Amino acid sequence: MIAIIANNLAPIMFVSVMAMLLLGYPVAFTLAAGGLLFFVIGVEVAHIAPEQITLFWPLLQANPERVFGVMSNDTLLAIPFFTFMGIILERSRMAEDLLDTIGQLFGPVRGGLAFAVIVVGALLAATTGVVAASVIAMGLISLPIMMRYGYDSRVATGTIAAAGSLAQIIPPSLVLIVMADQLGRSVGDMYVGAVVPGLLLVGLYCLYVLAITMLRPKAVPALPAAARTLGGGITSLIVILAAAVLLYLCCYNYVFFELRYETRLVWSATVATVAAYGVSLANRSFKLGLLSRLAEQVVIVLIPPLALIFLVLGTIFLGIATPTEGGAMGATGALALALAKRRLNLNTLKQALDSTTKLAAFVMFILIGARVFGLTFYGVNGNVWIENLLLGLPGGEYGFLFVVTVIVFILGCFLDFFEIAFILVPLLAPVAEKLGIDLIWFGIILGINLQASFLTPPFGFALFYLRSIAPSAEWYDKVSGRHLPAVRTMEIYRGAVPFIAIQVLMIAIVVAFPITVTHYKSGQSNINPADIKIELPTEGGGAGAGPNFSTPAGPNFGTSGGGSAPAGPNFGTGEQTAPPGPNFGAGAAQTPGPNFATPPAQ
Amino acid sequence: MQFLLRISGAIDKFTTFLGRSVTWLILVAVLVSATNAAMRKAFDLSSNAWLELQWYLYGAAFMLAAAYTLQRNEHVRIDILTHRLSKRTRDWIDLFGHVCLLSPFVFLMAYLSWPFFLRSFRSGEMSTNAGGLILWPAKGLIFLGFAVLCVQAISEIIKRILVLRGVIRDDTPEHPLPPAVEDMEDAEITGRPFGPNGGAAQ
Numbered sequence A: 001m002i003a004i005i006a007n008n009l010a011p012i013m014f015v016s017v018m019a020m021l022l023l024g025y026p027v028a029f030t031l032a033a034g035g036l037l038f039f040v041i042g043v044e045v046a047h048i049a050p051e052q053i054t055l056f057w058p059l060l061q062a063n064p065e066r067v068f069g070v071m072s073n074d075t076l077l078a079i080p081f082f083t084f085m086g087i088i089l090e091r092s093r094m095a096e097d098l099l100d101t102i103g104q105l106f107g108p109v110r111g112g113l114a115f116a117v118i119v120v121g122a123l124l125a126a127t128t129g130v131v132a133a134s135v136i137a138m139g140l141i142s143l144p145i146m147m148r149y150g151y152d153s154r155v156a157t158g159t160i161a162a163a164g165s166l167a168q169i170i171p172p173s174l175v176l177i178v179m180a181d182q183l184g185r186s187v188g189d190m191y192v193g194a195v196v197p198g199l200l201l202v203g204l205y206c207l208y209v210l211a212i213t214m215l216r217p218k219a220v221p222a223l224p225a226a227a228r229t230l231g232g233g234i235t236s237l238i239v240i241l242a243a244a245v246l247l248y249l250c251c252y253n254y255v256f257f258e259l260r261y262e263t264r265l266v267w268s269a270t271v272a273t274v275a276a277y278g279v280s281l282a283n284r285s286f287k288l289g290l291l292s293r294l295a296e297q298v299v300i301v302l303i304p305p306l307a308l309i310f311l312v313l314g315t316i317f318l319g320i321a322t323p324t325e326g327g328a329m330g331a332t333g334a335l336a337l338a339l340a341k342r343r344l345n346l347n348t349l350k351q352a353l354d355s356t357t358k359l360a361a362f363v364m365f366i367l368i369g370a371r372v373f374g375l376t377f378y379g380v381n382g383n384v385w386i387e388n389l390l391l392g393l394p395g396g397e398y399g400f401l402f403v404v405t406v407i408v409f410i411l412g413c414f415l416d417f418f419e420i421a422f423i424l425v426p427l428l429a430p431v432a433e434k435l436g437i438d439l440i441w442f443g444i445i446l447g448i449n450l451q452a453s454f455l456t457p458p459f460g461f462a463l464f465y466l467r468s469i470a471p472s473a474e475w476y477d478k479v480s481g482r483h484l485p486a487v488r489t490m491e492i493y494r495g496a497v498p499f500i501a502i503q504v505l506m507i508a509i510v511v512a513f514p515i516t517v518t519h520y521k522s523g524q525s526n527i528n529p530a531d532i533k534i535e536l537p538t539e540g541g542g543a544g545a546g547p548n549f550s551t552p553a554g555p556n557f558g559t560s561g562g563g564s565a566p567a568g569p570n571f572g573t574g575e576q577t578a579p580p581g582p583n584f585g586a587g588a589a590q591t592p593g594p595n596f597a598t599p600p601a602q
Numbered sequence B: 001m002q003f004l005l006r007i008s009g010a011i012d013k014f015t016t017f018l019g020r021s022v023t024w025l026i027l028v029a030v031l032v033s034a035t036n037a038a039m040r041k042a043f044d045l046s047s048n049a050w051l052e053l054q055w056y057l058y059g060a061a062f063m064l065a066a067a068y069t070l071q072r073n074e075h076v077r078i079d080i081l082t083h084r085l086s087k088r089t090r091d092w093i094d095l096f097g098h099v100c101l102l103s104p105f106v107f108l109m110a111y112l113s114w115p116f117f118l119r120s121f122r123s124g125e126m127s128t129n130a131g132g133l134i135l136w137p138a139k140g141l142i143f144l145g146f147a148v149l150c151v152q153a154i155s156e157i158i159k160r161i162l163v164l165r166g167v168i169r170d171d172t173p174e175h176p177l178p179p180a181v182e183d184m185e186d187a188e189i190t191g192r193p194f195g196p197n198g199g200a201a202q
Helices: A002-007 A010-023 A027-045 A059-069 A075-091 A096-106 A112-127 A131-148 A153-168 A174-183 A189-216 A235-257 A261-285 A293-317 A323-340 A346-377 A382-391 A397-413 A418-432 A441-452 A461-469 A489-512 A515-523 A554-564 A569-573 B004-041 B048-071 B088-123 B136-164 B179-189
Strands: A476-477 A482-484
Touching: A002 A010, A010 A027, A010 A346, A010 A382, A027 A059, A027 B088, A059 A346, A059 B048, A059 B088, A059 B136, A075 A096, A075 A112, A075 A131, A075 A174, A075 A323, A075 A346, A075 B004, A075 B048, A096 A131, A096 A554, A112 A131, A112 A153, A112 A189, A112 A293, A131 A153, A131 A323, A131 A461, A131 A476, A153 A441, A153 A461, A153 A489, A174 A189, A174 A418, A174 A441, A189 A323, A189 A482, A189 A489, A189 A515, A235 A261, A235 A293, A261 A293, A261 A569, A261 B088, A293 A323, A323 A418, A323 B004, A346 A382, A346 A418, A346 B004, A382 A397, A382 A418, A397 A418, A397 A441, A397 A489, A418 A441, A441 A515, A461 A489, A482 B179, A489 A515, A489 B088, A554 B048, B004 B048, B004 B136, B048 B136, B088 B136
Parallel strands: none
Antiparallel strands: A476 A482
């Protein structure tokens, strides 16, 4: 009997500790205690199965060193930075301002509010990695308006939850940081790899809403004229955007031409952005009447988040800052923004720091628990057991990916992503590597999968957040003077289903076309740009961008203004976002961005 | 009984104070990191000491706030099965967890990390990076963090026993929703009830 236990200690340990977790005691301590318990058992029975178990008492002393390893990990520093940034931004009500304005901009179109929610979700996702903040803000602002004007509540709630969950996959997201750390890859590469899948996902969401506008127009009506308080004036918006782009090009080619390309980009973008922002502000304060109110408002509202996105992602992609520093700069920027909007006081700051620290403590302690668990698990050859189990799967690489995807998807319905990332991913990574799977690609697949876990009933966090703020009883709407029905939990669940399907589709796309992710390598090696020209299933047509996929490094973010918020499914094509990264020869020609064909002046 | 209650109260006060104080270190870490990045890019000024200071601060924050987090009941649980159980059963599970899972772990870690710290302290160990900081304070933080957790474990055990015996009311916050949501509800929802004035179209 004991011999059987000794020889199968790894599976026994794994199953028992998972069962212990279901007790509902904090994960961090349960994992650690489970690890220690089996350490003792392992040492006691080690003599029976010496070829299986390599545990002995002095090994216990490795634990403080392992905690120290967790502590001195530079990558994980990004977690509190991005969390703090997210909470501060939430307090600064940036999401509300964005939704109000972009909702007005897209309102006249059928399904416009849904598009606005997706675009704002993507913008928020690109500034922070906090799902709760996005879902709650959008649920509070957009849900009542959508219901007032007769949106189908399933479409409305599904769109809001899915758009909010984008924060999980669009960089800078916490999932990607944790994934990079656990897979032993650089966060920067992970971010670059996530850009195309993230944008494709946004495109697919938009396509879905577009399909609804055609198939069930009544589910997504346009806003009536009375609801558009900002009035029209699209032309003047286009004019100011064109002017900004022109200014950027002038600066780039004539004013800053002797600078290094990064600095050149940054300065040109800054000048154009500040100019557009300045004109709008001046227009507002002196009532110059140069711009329509709509254009003025759109520019004023869009520039701060775009500047933040640039501050974080732009600096990371340009290699100016590490992801951790990007997080710190983003957090500082968010603080400045909140201060400027007078939405920051000592109390909110304290609250934000408090929430951040508690989140950091529980995340880091799960990791510490997982490390203590791991010490024993590796000592009983658990990694070998898992490896044999997974390597024995039929279908090789794809069989492995399929099984892992299914397992993670199911676990994702019940667990939160930190647990999956810290417990499961370190076990899977060596197997994936042995099968020759690119770990960044693998990480992104898992990332999209974990994003879906935010949407899967009954424990999807995004649904949870939405439920907490959606009206659960009939409510009186003052604006329309009508009583509107409650949103039933079942409607929230059913609304999420199409988006879960999109998520699965997206996993399939990334698996079928690894180039959507692996183009990150082009930053390191000299791949012929022609090789990058893969026929991607980009939607919205007009994807003649060709080799444009390389690294949509955000240099253009500052100037593009409303340009990165196209009305419709065009988002996915990557055209508006940015010119390709600095590494390419051709490619950039048709974008308004700088032409990299000539080597940058050093 | 009163004596135990006083001990537990004193411990909670101490860990709350400690936890809330170290949250500021996160803000310092943010500013240090941002300044360091900006200085490096602008003036080519950077040193490993600044880089290491960042994780020192973060380490101090999460190690010393772990006990506070435990006291506020914010270490995540997988309670998909147990959240339907009665409050009393869950209290028993918690007591079991505090005694059999939490305590062995934190006491053992405190016991192990003391010599770990001492070795580093006696040898005056420095970071291997050029211009890095001394290492023993960081290693000392590991001991301190687990020591505070030990103390908090005692307080939690006392509270759970007293709650189960009906001596005190349970004022540990429960989290039917993830913590972040609740925080936001305070700020957002109470200020703006759903419907009436919410929304863009006034």
